[in-house]
Amino acid sequence: MRLTREFFERDVLQVAPDMVGKILVRKSIGIHRHLITEVEAYSGIEDQASHARFGRTTRNSIMFARGGLVYVYLIYGMYWMLNVVTGPENHPQAILIRGLQGINGPGKLTKALGIDRTFYGEDLSTSGRIWIENGLEKPDFIQTPRFGIAYAGEPWKSKPWRYIRVQRPEIS
DNA sequence: GTAAGGATTGGC
């Protein structure tokens, strides 16, 4: 079942752990479903690791919209990063999707799914080509500091806002 | 207008 906008309109630190174990659905020629295994949360203009730290700009304006929309941007001139906007309007937050089952790395997953700038602002609650569905009931996950944002300084670079799925040992 | 560097990846 597709997640509604209400799911994404909560605070990013509530939504991010709930994203682990959900299913990212991409429909183009055929339909593909991918288990979300790793995400990172970026929260507010005060978060010095967030693109919203300079206030509203052309690139990050979608982060200031309500939750449930897609934020896509180009990094290092070659990789598209897929993010989901969360929270209420004018409260810039986003979740970077860093990994899917079988696809590790935020740049690799957008390439594999064919996601580019045309997805900027796409509405996950109504889009016919990308959305997120309920998945695992209660997946286990661990939290670690976010990757590649050392420039943000403390306390931001140490916030445990990276969420990674871990598989519970099978019970036999 | 100009310059610096990035929420990455893969190859040496």
Added chain:
DNA sequence: CCAATCCTTACT
């Protein structure tokens, strides 16, 4: 370790 590659932001 470091280049690829181009867009965004900061600064003159």
